[in-house]
Amino acid sequence: MTEYLLNDLGWSDHFARQCDPEDSDTPARLLEVMRDHVIGLTETGQVSLVTPDSTGLYAVGDWVLHDGTKVSKRLDRQTEIARRAAGPQAARQLIAANVDTLAIVTSCNDDFNVARLERYLAMATQAGCLPLVVLTKADQSDDPESYAKAAARLSPLLTAITLNAKDTEDADRLAPWCGAGQTLALVGSSGVGKTTLQNHLTGITALTQDIREDDAKGRHTTTARALRPTRAGGWLIDTPGMRELALSDAAEGIEAVFADVTDLIPQCRFNDCAHESEPGCAVQAAIADGTLDPGRLERWKKLMREDQFNSESVAEARARFRKLGKMYKGGKARAKAKRGDGLPD
């Protein structure tokens, strides 16, 4: 059985500080989250664990303490990638935890879209992950560096690299972001080369990585582990949710990514300035003197509207759900009273 050191699994002081030296429970990093249990990786191998609360509160990549059969504590995350979940109980749905670097994958062709990059950047910033822009299909472009430059202009926080995902030496340039103790996740549109890169980084194709498991009826079902070891000694997180992330509750991330716009706002004369035609608007003044790209203002407004819409919908959905819950409870209580087996309280 493969043995790991905690540090190789991504353990750090951040997690060590949360442990009581008296506690005999040991750490495990979650490889997978199922409906009724989680699968963790420890220094000596895999363990299947039950949780004291809903497994929906756990994410792939989480660190937990356990006694060999059950989780006693989930450790505070260093980073957290979440999205707005569909359905009436719309809450934040956890996608992954403790991802160090979020690789935003796009290609040196029509897929390259500044607004989309900014959206992913805001998401990475909100999650606390280091953003890395990976520009694939460099081999099919006459001027791949122009794409890297356009991406690098978006934020001083990001690194942009161009490569041919099908070339093994090129793909190896991602190794520093998924070396020992490092966790990487890839996001981006369909067809940009995420699978090609992942297969290379893990050295295994998704198909052969499937693991056979017995389901409740004793049949074999195949599931792919979501936290996969990389050839460089680190980890790659690939969950279905990772592939279609939408922006919600990312106001802080947007603010950081659009600091060139948001830093100007306190200088606007009016507190509620809409940065359109108000007198004394510092944002419009920066556009007028050429220090701010008007496209940045428009894209910032659009992302803020989108984030507000998504975040409000979550709050609204919660309110609706609470109301429904009350109605349902009230109905049951009345029915009980009618049957004469108790009075509503």
Ligand SMILES: Nc1nc2c(ncn2[C@@H]2O[C@H](COP(=O)(O)OP(=O)(O)OP(=O)(O)O)[C@@H](O)[C@H]2O)c(=O)[nH]1
């Ligand atoms: N020439 C060239 N082809 C590439 C490159 N990256 C990906 N491809 C090809 O583009 C196609 C799509 O690549 P995938 O790796 O399946 O893309 P994906 O992002 O995983 O797409 P989804 O699975 O739909 O999310 C495949 O035929 C790849 O071989 C690249 O850098 N250069």
Ligand SMILES: [Zn+2]
């Ligand atoms: Zn203004």
